[in-house]
Amino acid sequence: MHDIPLGALFGALFLLFLLSAFFSGSETALMALNRYRMRHKAQQGHRGALLAARLLERPDRLIGLILLGNNFVNILITQIATFIGWRMFGDTGVAIATGLLTLALLIFAETAPKTVAALHSERIAYPAAWVYSGLMRPLSPVVFVINVLANGFLRLFGIRMDARQRAALSADELRSVVVEAGALIPAKHQRMLINLLDLERTTVEDIMIPRNEIVALDLEEDWTDVLDQILSGSFTRVPVIEGELDRVLGFVHMRDVLPLAYRESFGPEDLRAVITPPYFIPEGTALNRQLINFQKEKRRIGLVVDEYGDIEGLVTLEDLLEEIVGEFTTDPPTMGGDVLRQPDGSVVVDGGIHLRELNRALDLNLPVDGPKTLSGLIVEHLEEIPEAPASVRIGGVVMDIVQIKNNIIRTVRIPPAAPPGSPESS
Incomplete structure (x- = not known):
């Protein structure tokens, strides 16, 4: 090496610094990738995202490969820098080279590239994935030995790689993602997504019409009053009771009742003929579960009952959907009847x-x-x-x-x- 010109040594040192910066920065970029955006791009056929996703399926192998290359390069940098210092200034140059090398590695091979990688992770990670995918095959035996030794050491502390969990968002984390989406998702759509996530926290009692406000057709009342209520009512589906709400017979759809109501012979038995059986909802049922139950039972209205079977209120599919999309009808001057x-x-x-x-x-x-x-x-x-x-x-x-x-x-x-x-x- 004594015959190698100093210019060539400085050139080799510069190239090695670039390699060290690449290893350090690409490691940060790959680990900082948004996993969900990466998977979305991979599903769309983005080759770099697909390679990055495969590499990150086994982060222990990827880290082993990166550290193998980074440490090898840093060792060469240390040897060459020390030799340059010795050739230029003798033993004093070795100390000078050590100090300058520490500062240079910290700035140009660690801090600067990792900062850039954290800010522009996709621009760096996807091209780097091509490089690491190519290096993984020839270096896999060495990486395998390193991982076996490292994982064996981790098992001494109860850490197992096969027990790692896939990155999954909880409802609260997903809610934060939606809120932070900003202009990527329109504000109205953000509210709908948040409301949808909140369904599991909300129960039927939160949206039900209270018992004392339920409008029902009472077959024990004067038939003229019942008929007037049918003709002047504003509800599509109405409960039918006998004397009191807890003696509910079922529901009638005004679409089936109104054609009959204009007949002179229309009476209580005609009304009973179009009654559908009542549908009961246990109190405490979460709205996300009730939405599924409505769909499963092909129902649009139900009565909320407590543990003793007493009716507490009434819930409709429209009330439930309004929890997601907001009010279906609005009146700006009054903002609604209430x-x-x-x-x-x-x-x-x-x-x-x-x-x-x-x-x-x-x-x-x-x-x-x-x-x-x-x-x-x-x-x-x-x-x-x-x-x-x-x-x-x-x-x-x-x-x-x-x-x-x-x-x-x-x-x-x-x-x-x-x-x-x-x-x-x-």
């Missing part, structure tokens, strides 16, 4: 409105892990049934109780939000 926007900016709300619906309509954050309705939330917060008029603040929202009837808060007024920093806001 939420009325006033000219002064305040909002008059029905006390029986579901808290989830109110939060969506007014972009509030009232707690939904307790009572399901606004009336129930206020009573629980005050620990008594208030007398109107009265005001209460819950979750930073000021609410004026306007009307109470039969120990139930019927009407609540929410004043317009105060500007930030004003005395009212604090």
Whole structure:
């Protein structure tokens, strides 16, 4: 080596630094790849993504190959740099070369390439996958021996490569991915995806029509009243009962009833003939499960029952789908029958409105892990049934109780939000 010109040695050192930077940067790039984007590109036929996916199926082999090449190159760099220092400055040059080499390796072979690789992982990882796929076959015996020794050492600490889990996202992690997608997914579609993920956290009690608000046809009432209810009703499917809600006979579809209602001979027996059997839903059923049950049973409406078989409320497929896509119909001036926007900016709300619906309509954050309705939330917060008029603040929202009837808060007024920093806001 004494006859090799210093220029050639510096050239070899420069090439080795490039190789070291390649090994260091490509390792970071491959490990920083978005696995789901990589698999998507692989399914679309992207060759580099396909090779990278195959390499990452056995990360122990890939890391063994990268470290084999990186350590071999770094050892050569050390030898050549030391020899150059000795030839130029003697024994003092060895110390100088060691110090400069440490700094150069840290900057040009580690920090800089790994930083670039982390910022542009796909640009570096996919071309590097071609190189490593080509090197894996001839170097596989050496890599195999290294992995056997390394994995044997890891087993001493209870770490087994065959027990590794595939990268899978939980519901919360997937929710974060959707939120962070930004402009890649339209805001409306983001809300729909988040609502879909939230179905498993929401039960039928959160969206059901309470028992006291269920509209039903009572066959024990005067038939004239029943007929008027049929002709003037606004619901497509209606429960049919005998005297009380717990004695439910089933449901009737107005599509089947209205043609009969205009006949002079139409009577209770004709109505009974078009009744379909009732469908019951146990309380506590998650909405994602109930959506599947509706599809399986070919149903669009059901009655929620408690553990004693008592009817608690009514749930429709439309109510469930609105949890995903939002309200099917909107009225901008009123925002719906339960939420009325006033000219002064305040909002008059029905006390029986579901808290989830109110939060969506007014972009509030009232707690939904307790009572399901606004009336129930206020009573629980005050620990008594208030007398109107009265005001209460819950979750930073000021609410004026306007009307109470039969120990139930019927009407609540929410004043317009105060500007930030004003005395009212604090």
